[in-house]
Amino acid sequence: MHDVAQMAGVSQPLVSQVIGGRPSVRVAEVTRQRILRAAADLGYQPNVVARGLVQSRSYSLGVIVPDFANPFFADVVDGVERVATEEGYAVVLCNGLDVPAETHVASLRARQIDGVIIDAIGAASLPGDALAGLNVALIDEPSDMYLSVTSDALGAGRLAAEHLLGLGHRVVGFLGPASNYWAFRTRERGFVQTLRAAGLRVASDHLRRAPATAAGGISAMRTLLGQLTRPTAVFCANDLMALGALKACLTARVRVPEEMSIIGCDDIDAAQLVTPELTTVQIRAREMGARAARVLIRRLQSETKGTRPAANSPLAVRLMVRRTTSVPRGVS
Amino acid sequence: MHDVAQMAGVSQPLVSQVIGGRPSVRVAEVTRQRILRAAADLGYQPNVVARGLVQSRSYSLGVIVPDFANPFFADVVDGVERVATEEGYAVVLCNGLDVPAETHVASLRARQIDGVIIDAIGAASLPGDALAGLNVALIDEPSDMYLSVTSDALGAGRLAAEHLLGLGHRVVGFLGPASNYWAFRTRERGFVQTLRAAGLRVASDHLRRAPATAAGGISAMRTLLGQLTRPTAVFCANDLMALGALKACLTARVRVPEEMSIIGCDDIDAAQLVTPELTTVQIRAREMGARAARVLIRRLQSETKGTRPAANSPLAVRLMVRRTTSVPRGVS
DNA sequence: TTGTAAGCGTTATCAT
DNA sequence: ATGATAACGCTTACAA
Numbered sequence: 204m205h206d207v208a209q210m211a212g213v214s215q216p217l218v219s220q221v222i223g224g225r226p227s228v229r230v231a232e233v234t235r236q237r238i239l240r241a242a243a244d245l246g247y248q249p250n251v252v253a254r255g256l257v258q259s260r261s262y263s264l265g266v267i268v269p270d271f272a273n274p275f276f277a278d279v280v281d282g283v284e285r286v287a288t289e290e291g292y293a294v295v296l297c298n299g300l301d302v303p304a305e306t307h308v309a310s311l312r313a314r315q316i317d318g319v320i321i322d323a324i325g326a327a328s329l330p331g332d333a334l335a336g337l338n339v340a341l342i343d344e345p346s347d348m349y350l351s352v353t354s355d356a357l358g359a360g361r362l363a364a365e366h367l368l369g370l371g372h373r374v375v376g377f378l379g380p381a382s383n384y385w386a387f388r389t390r391e392r393g394f395v396q397t398l399r400a401a402g403l404r405v406a407s408d409h410l411r412r413a414p415a416t417a418a419g420g421i422s423a424m425r426t427l428l429g430q431l432t433r434p435t436a437v438f439c440a441n442d443l444m445a446l447g448a449l450k451a452c453l454t455a456r457v458r459v460p461e462e463m464s465i466i467g468c469d470d471i472d473a474a475q476l477v478t479p480e481l482t483t484v485q486i487r488a489r490e491m492g493a494r495a496a497r498v499l500i501r502r503l504q505s506e507t508k509g510t511r512p513a514a515n516s517p518l519a520v521r522l523m524v525r526r527t528t529s530v531p532r533g534v535s
Numbered sequence: 536m537h538d539v540a541q542m543a544g545v546s547q548p549l550v551s552q553v554i555g556g557r558p559s560v561r562v563a564e565v566t567r568q569r570i571l572r573a574a575a576d577l578g579y580q581p582n583v584v585a586r587g588l589v590q591s592r593s594y595s596l597g598v599i600v601p602d603f604a605n606p607f608f609a610d611v612v613d614g615v616e617r618v619a620t621e622e623g624y625a626v627v628l629c630n631g632l633d634v635p636a637e638t639h640v641a642s643l644r645a646r647q648i649d650g651v652i653i654d655a656i657g658a659a660s661l662p663g664d665a666l667a668g669l670n671v672a673l674i675d676e677p678s679d680m681y682l683s684v685t686s687d688a689l690g691a692g693r694l695a696a697e698h699l700l701g702l703g704h705r706v707v708g709f710l711g712p713a714s715n716y717w718a719f720r721t722r723e724r725g726f727v728q729t730l731r732a733a734g735l736r737v738a739s740d741h742l743r744r745a746p747a748t749a750a751g752g753i754s755a756m757r758t759l760l761g762q763l764t765r766p767t768a769v770f771c772a773n774d775l776m777a778l779g780a781l782k783a784c785l786t787a788r789v790r791v792p793e794e795m796s797i798i799g800c801d802d803i804d805a806a807q808l809v810t811p812e813l814t815t816v817q818i819r820a821r822e823m824g825a826r827a828a829r830v831l832i833r834r835l836q837s838e839t840k841g842t843r844p845a846a847n848s849p850l851a852v853r854l855m856v857r858r859t860t861s862v863p864r865g866v867s
Numbered sequence: 868t869t870g871t872a873a874g875c876g877t878t879a880t881c882a883t
Numbered sequence: 884a885t886g887a888t889a890a891c892g893c894t895t896a897c898a899a
Contacts, residue, residue: 204892214870219894231868251645252587253892257875261584263627263646271613272804274606281603284630288639293646295595296628298616307620313583314595314625417808446808453810472604473805476749476778478785536876546886551878563884585876589891 204247211241218242222249255315263293264499265311265319266492271298273416273443274471275488279322279342282492290500292317299324305333312337318499320492323384340499342491343386350502352495355517356386359484360393362522363438363466366482368401370530372436372464376409378423378448379440386486387415387440390468394438409434413444420447428455435531436464442471442483449477449527460529470523479526486520494518536579543573550574554581587647595625596831597643597651598824603630605748605775606803607820611654611674614824622832624649631656637665644669650831652824655716672831674823675718682834684827687849688718691816692725694854695770695798698814700733702862704768704796708741710755710780711772718818719747719772722800726770741766745776752779760787767863768796774803774815781809781859792861802855811858818852826850 204222208215213234221230221238230238241247255261264287268276280296287294295316297307304324311319318338326334326341326349340350367375375398379391398404408430413419420439424447427433439445445467452459459465459479467474470485498515536554540547545566553562553570562570573579587593596619600608612628619626627648629639636656643651650670658666658673658681672682699707707730711723730736740762745751752771756779759765771777777799784791791797791811799806802817830847 215892216871216894217869219892220869223894229868234868248641248645250647250892252584252593252647253875254894255584255875256588256877256892257894259875271609271616272606274604274609277603277606277609280628281630284603284628285633288629288634288642293642294628296612296616296626297620298613301617302620309580310620310625313580315582315584417804450808450810472749473808476782476805477809478782547876548878548887549885551876552885555878566884582876585891586878587891588876588893589878591891 204249207238207241207245207247210245211238213238222247223254259315260317261315262291263295263314263316264496265295265297265307265316267297267299267304267307267319267321267324269299269323273441274473275441275443275469275486276322278471278488279492282489282494283320283496284492285489286493286496286500290496292496292500305329308333308337317503320495320499322495323386325383328383338499338502340495340502342495343384345385350495350498352491352498352515353517354386354486354491355520356389357393357396358517359468359486359520360390360395360438361397362484362520363390363468364394364397364401366466366522366524366528367436367438367464368398368403370436370464370528372434372531373403374409374432374434374436375403375405376411376427376434376437377405377440378411378413378420378427378437378444380415380419381412382415390440406432406434408432409437415441415444417443417447417450420444420449421451422447424448424451425455428452428457433463435462436466436528439465439467442467442469442474442481445481445483445527446473446477449481460527461532464528464531466528474523474525482525482528483523484520485523487518491518536581539570539573539577539579542577543570545570554579555586591647592649593647594623595627595646595648596828597627597629597639597648599629599631599636599639599651599653599656601631601655605773606805607773607775607801607818608654610803610820611824614821614826615652615828616824617821618825618828618832622828624828624832637661640665640669649835652827652831655718657715660715670831670834672827672834674827675716677717682827682830684823684830684847685849686718686818686823687852688721689725690849691800691818691852692722692727692770693729694816694852695722695800696726696729696733698798698854698856698860699768699770699796700730700735702768702796702860704766704863705735706741706764706766706768707735707737708743708759708766708769709737709772710743710745710752710759710769710776712747712751713744714747722772738764738766740764741769747773747776749775749779749782752776752781753783754779756780756783757787760784760789765795767794768798768860771797771799774799774801774806774813777813777815777859778805778809781813792859793864796860796863798860806855806857814857814860815855816852817855819850823850
């Protein structure tokens with residue numbers, strides 16, 4: 204910048220004004236052009252780090268997700284990245300689990316991150332002050348301390364239950380993780396509540412806890428199939444589990460959907476790649492990420508203004524009826 | 536840091552020595568303890584940005600990939616992230632395509648990124664000076680200017696061909712993108728060369744170009760199935776295409792593997808979730824990412840020392856025989 | 868409209 | 884062994 208100033212024959216702060224400057228264009232047009240040309244000639248690139256130091260901003264956002272192997276989170280990150288890039292923010296990625304989330308937060312904080320987006324980590328269970336003073340947006344974890352973007356998880360469970368009930372199922376199961384992640388618990392609640400309203404419940408044998416992964420789905424479904432009585436349909440907490448469950452059924456030569464209906468949640472790409480294609484409840488992962496980035500950036504820009512987290516209505520979900528669900532065997 | 540110094544009754548630079556300090560322990564043990572305690576009491580967190588400003592380092596790495604929707608790249612990034620975190624580096628993510636790669640590079644450069652890892656963007660086709668002066672590691676793109684980590688793509692194609700030949704296939708097809716991405720082209724080359732060595736070739740009708748996505752695989756396979764003569768087996772440039780091809784076959788009631796053998800490349804998780812499970816050549820994506828991060832960081836630490844990119848032997852690939860390949864129909 | 872001076876939180880180089 | 888002092892590249896009053 205110093206060189207540019209010299210070349211343009213002006214002072215260095217003036218260059219700063221022109222280059223990074225606010226629209227408070229208090230610079231003669233001629234000078235402005237001269238500076239811009241000099242900058243171009245010299246191939247000058249502003250140093251965002253230095254700018255960040257004086258402004259105490261880094262123009263970057265952190266994202267913390269638990270598991271990249273789950274395409275759902277990859278999509279969330281993708282959404283965040285798109286919006287962030289568009290708005291001039293860089294995205295610093297933290298993949299959870301192995302490293303405790305607080306460590307990630309500390310690292311982001313040290314880098315003067317402007318804001319953090321957290322998905323499925325259970326921000327509530329972090330040590331109280333881990334997030335203190337940070338601008339954070341939570342995904343699928345309602346909060347009155349932080350910004351948050353949620354999906355209609357209750358509706359997702361309800362939709363799944365209604366779909367199964369509508370097909371005539373009366374003995375249904377649920378496969379889900381023991382996790383405290385809000386979305387999983389709420390999907391389950393919506394599902395169970397809707398069944399209850401119809402006078403049904405999930406027998407304890409038909410409620411299997413397993414990690415929300417394909418492997419978890421496989422093992423949960425295997426257990427289920429090994430039991431004396433089986434449900435005619437199961438709802439899985441997410442698509443990975445559902446895909447695993449489907450796999451387990453096909454491996455065990457249990458026909459889907461004739462002998463076992465399966466419905467998942469998320470609508471990841473793979474849901475349409477398996478045969479039969481997976482019926483599922485669509486959660487718009489990319490859109491969730493994008494929204495989170497948007498509300499967070501908006502907050503950053505309006506700064507200390509409205510401190511009240513604007514209530515975002517939950518993102519609508521949608522039933523995608525495909526081929527893994529049908530009327531139960533024996534019902535015409 | 537100033538506060539810590541005051542609290543410990545020493546000068547601020549001394550605190551710097553003790554906290555970020557090299558093992559050049561030129562500080563009295565007593566003082567050292569006093570400083571460390573003060574830091575802990577004050578909950579002091581070093582400001583990496585400020586440190587970066589004076590050292591012209593940011594302790595972060597950029598990663599540029601073309602498509603997050605492809606689990607392969609998610610895995611690569613995962614590998615990078617693990618190693619980077621371990622070594623104290625943050626990972627700044629850039630998802631390609633929409634935004635030209637040069638824009639991403641510029642943004643990373645402005646943030647004083649210490650190094651960049653680029654996968655499948657075709658770094659060679661970037662404007663000459665886009666990467667000038669940057670520490671870069673390329674994934675699956677051999678280069679004598681930059682560090683690079685490759686897989687044995689030629690071997691991957693060869694393995695696929697040998698497998699198919701071994702099963703007795705004589706009329707085989709290839710589905711791949713028109714892309715210039717080294718890995719795709721090289722897999723194709725290895726495949727074709729091996730066939731040629733066996734006196735076979737891929738008929739031009741049986742060589743379908745389509746995007747390396749599931750949708751691409753579906754449409755390519757559809758075209759293939761619509762033709763007068765069909766191959767008895769196809770090799771797909773990656774698993775996403777193979778999964779799409781499989782889908783297209785099953786949809787068209789073409790039995791796999793009896794009427795059509797399919798072999799993919801990558802071994803993404805989804806390969807084991809479909810039925811029948813996909814035969815494929817495993818490329819260790821996570822390991823590639825991890826390696827790239829390691830060589831890049833090693834370079835950063837040894838600085839201007841050895842400028843010669845140490846030759847890394849290509850990462851071995853491995854044939855995963857599963858259920859989408861078998862002897863062609865009509866062959867006992 | 869432009870230049871001057873101060874300072875952001877560090878590290879690095881010296882004297883002391 | 885410790886502490887001034889000068890950067891690092893930039894923004895931001897404020898003075899000219």
